[in-house]
Amino acid sequence: MNGQVLMFVFLFALDAVHGQASYSIPEEMSRGSSVGNIAQDLGLEIRRLISGKAKIYSRNNEDYIELNREKGALLVKERIDREALCAHTALCALHLQIILENPMEFYSVTVHIADINDNAPSFDKNELNFKLIESTNVGAKFVLERAVDLDVGINGLQNYVLKPTDHFSLKLQNNADGNKNVEMVLQKPLDREKEEQMSLVLTAVDGGEPRMSGTILILITVLDANDNAPVFTQPIYKATIAENSPVGTVVVTVSASDADGDLNSKISYSITNTRDNIRNIFVVDKEKGQVSLIGNIDFEKSRQFQINLLASDDGGLTDSCKVIIDVEDVNDNKPIINIMSKSNVVSEDAEMNTAVTMINTEDLDSAENGNVNCFINENIPFVLKSSKNNFYTLVTDGELDREKSSEYNITVTCSDEGVPSLFSSVTLNLHISDVNDNAPVFDRSSYEASVVENNTPGLSICTVKASDADWNQNARVSYILEDSSVNGVPVSSYVSVNAESGVIHAIRSFDFEQLKEFHFHVKAQDGGSPPLSSNVSVGIHIQDANDNGPQVLYPVQTSGSVLAEIVPHSADVGYLVTKVVAVDVDSGQNAWLSYKVHKATDRALFEVGLHNGEIRTVRQVTDKDAVKQRLTVVVEDNGQPSRSATVIVNVMVADSFPEVLSEFTDFNLHDKEYNDKLTFYLVLALAVVSFLFITCLLLIISVKVYRWRQSRILYHSNLPVIPYYLPRYSDTLGTGTLPHVYNYEVCRTTDSRKSDCKLDRTASHNLLVMDPTLTRTMPMRQSEKNILDEPDSPLEKQS
Helix, strand or coil, rough: CCCCCEEEEEECCCCCCCCCEEEEEECCCCCCCCEEEEEHHHCCHHHHHHHHCCCEEEEECCCCCCECCCCCEEEEECCCEEEHCCCCCCCCCEEEEEEEEEEECEEEEEEEEEEECCCCCEECCCCEEEEEECCCCCCCCCECCECCCCCHHHCCCEEEEECCCCCEEEEEEEECCCCCEEEEEEECCCCCCCCCCCEEEEEEEEECCCEEEEEEEEEEEEECCCCCCEEEEECEEEEEEECCCCCCCEEEEEEEEEECCCHCCCEEEEEEECCCCCHCCCCCCCCCEEEEEEECCCCCCCCCEEEEEEECCCCCCCCEEEEEEECCCCCCCCCCEEEEEEECECCCCCCCCCCCEEEEECCCHHHHHCEEEEECCCCCCCEEEEECCEEEEEEEEECCCCCCCCEEEEEEEEEEEECCEEEEEEEEEEEEEEECCCCCEEEEEEEEEEEEEECCCCEEEEEEEEEEECCHHHHHCCCEEECCCCEEHHHHHCCCCCCCCCCCCCCCCCCCCCCCCEEEEEECCCCCCCCCEECCCEEEECCCCCCCCCCEEEECCCCCCCCCCCCCCCCCCCCEEECCCCCCCCCCHHEEEEEEEEEEECCEEEEECCCCCEEECCCCCCEEHHHHHHHHEEECCCCCCCCCCEEEEEEECCCHHHHHHHHHHHHHHHHHHHHHHHHHHHHHHHHHHHHHHHHHHHHHHHHHHHHHHHHHHHHHCCCCCCCCCCCCCCCCCCCCCCCCCCCCCCCCCCCCCCCCCCCCCCCCCCCCCHHHHHHCCCCCCHHHCCCCCCCCCCCCCCC
């Protein structure tokens, strides 16, 4: 190379989308050598190369050129041997693609590799042997082996030189393929007797600087006369063979004839090629001239073979011909799919025509066998758009919805147009990222729940449930109690909702008699930004519990006056004496009341209606019946467990008002006597307590006076006195053991008729009321004492 490197740079015009650039460099350049400033030549800025993650893609994966993004330059990455890369092809070039992302762009770059004279011509053999009959005619031609020079152009093989030239001269004949046939021509008759052996040197010289050469030794043995050389039937044979032909296939048969007879006419065939590895692919039968296939052929590597055949007789005379074999392409290569750039995730709100993946295809076959068409599976919101140079871009072709499909397995299938067609496929896995586009949805349009009254605070009433079709944080649902009021009270004082589980708890204990039902709203809100929400109505119904017993409204029970119903002696069977009226503030079956007689002076005289509480006579009243009749009626509800109340009904069997008045006077006088005795005992107890209190007080005063006098005596004496003070046992200022005044309140029970306190209650207008002060002068008859003096309470406690 003489230290000189020739480089020619050609920059072609760039279009708006895809630019092209072309460079030419010599082979064997050292690593790191500059090929060209691609950024300047393509009109790109350095920061665009860096942000676009510019990279080089080569179809055949040649790793000879690298891109320096920071400098925008193409550099030699590995030493380039043009002969190894392109063999004997005159034009040798690397075809590269520069790919940019965001947005996706690509540029075509061609780097031509210029040849340098780094290979000398060489022969396949070291020597050639010829046996020539001395009668060989002047002008006879002998084909010599051609030299091989891996260089091309001026650096390739240029000329041959034969020395010495006493008997032979060298003749070069140009072929249509650009090669030269080397022939040795006899110019002077041979004389075996003078010279039986001759040695010649054939030198092959190239045109490089400096020139390089290779030699081969030619040994000629002079034989007796054989004056006819073999002759092929045709100078050029042509044949066609499919690239997938099996080993052993006969491609063509050549034939030559020799006018001599006997041994001089026996012809043998041989291949004289010394290049292109022909002898490893084809063989010729020495006797039959059949050219057969012994190796594998590939149309994509070699589309044509040229075989040089030699026919020689035993006398050393020869003839040559060419066999041109065209390789027929077979569709034996599947399309190759190369992923140039790929996005694994795309947002579900991506716009139409958003580029997702860029691929490149190639098929090593030719014509229709190499034409590739690509398509993707149907019914997906994507489309494959094609561009020149077999590049395809996968773009969105519809709205994406992660909730319908969170990922797509997109199969890209590429098939050629051969018969039968071959195809390749690649599956692209694409995930759809979530966008908060779905609000939470409750599993019901509304919720209804029931809770029994008197519940425990904190009780779980029901659960609301909402789901969000989004994913991750966008699908995380929180539950919020909407602000509202129930009877003027915030609903938050009645119930609460768990923000995570949606469980609704009771804050307080409910009372059916005060609140039978209420409604409120719960909001479900997701964790997206901005958050989305939805509301649902929740109705809580309070169920009644049997927590209230019956209440008797009539007859009214009093302690100060005796109430009685009057039944005349003339009352018939079924006579309505009175009606017990009771109510139950509960509802439903808890408020269904039933009446029955618990105790009675005479059970055979009266009965009570089971459901209406009417007290009627069962039989005719007689004079033998007691004047005073007492009935204890039990009122019971239908709850579980049931509750009840009792009421005492006093009935007087009399025909006139004076009879009734005398009976009530006796009864009230008996109560008065009892009350007077009770008052006496109370006064006596109070007197004893007062006496004890006054005695204790006088005792304390006496002790204090005595100690005061003792201290005065010690004070007037001359003896040393140590003052001594007794502890304070009482404090007249209210700081002693009873510093405060206590008020006590006496509560009377229902069974308090024997108390000395009497409370007068207003009687019903339907009752006969007799005040004892009005009947003091009436004598009380001992015989008239009856069941009215029983200690049973007029109104018992609820069961």
